[in-house]
Amino acid sequence: MFERLFPRRKKSPEPLPQPDAQLALGALLVRVAMADHNYKASEVGQIDRILSATFGLKPLEAAKLRATCEALERHAPGTPEFAQILRDEVDYADRKSLADAMWSVALADGARDDDEEVQLMAIETALGLTDEDIAAARESALRKN
Template identity: 80%
Template sequence: MFERLFPRRKPQPEPLPQPNAQLALGALLVRVAFADDDYRASEIGQIDRILAQTFDLGPIEAAKLRAVCEKLERHAESTEEFAQILREEVDYADRKALGDAMWSVALADGHRDEKEEIQLNAIEIALGLTDLDMQAARETALKSL
């Protein structure tokens, strides 16, 4: 009876922020972790550490940033949008370091996954990294396993 008198309204979703370099990086890190459909705490922790270190954030701020990046990643259709932002705003050496950071997320759970590697390769290409730099990042990352 009360439901008819006072119907519940679904809360309006908050609008997503316009992506910038910080959000684009976070969204791509999340995209790598989601690629294998197994988003683990170890990957979440690694993303938070990367965001905290890269942007000089505390743990709570990094976790909040990651949460926003997760929403952006879910609603973005392509990797290219985020990569374009990073290509425009981040110099090559720093984009190369982002590729290394993404490998650390992909391997944070302690094993290789083909879906994550395919996603990561697509991101590295979209970031404009050279084949030589992509291979070096992969070899370095796999040595840590």
């Protein structure tokens, strides 16, 4: 009865932060993991480990960053915009390392998926990686699994 008289107002969502290199990387990692429409705990854990190692974060800080990146990924611009942020702020050698990290997320669930591989190719291309470096990242990741 009280619910009809005093309906709860939905909290207005907090505005999303402006993407920087940290958020762009996290959002792209989430995008790769979600490409197969099956976001598994193993992929979440891998993303957290990558964010923690890359940015020197404690596990809880990495999980909070990932949660922000998940929201950003759902509501923010497409892959080219995120990749452009990384191209502007991250040197080429580190972008090559990002490709390796993204492959580790795609394969964290123990399965290869065409949708994830297509998403990875789009991201690697948008990051400005050469065809040779893209092939090397793929080959290295598949060899490890």
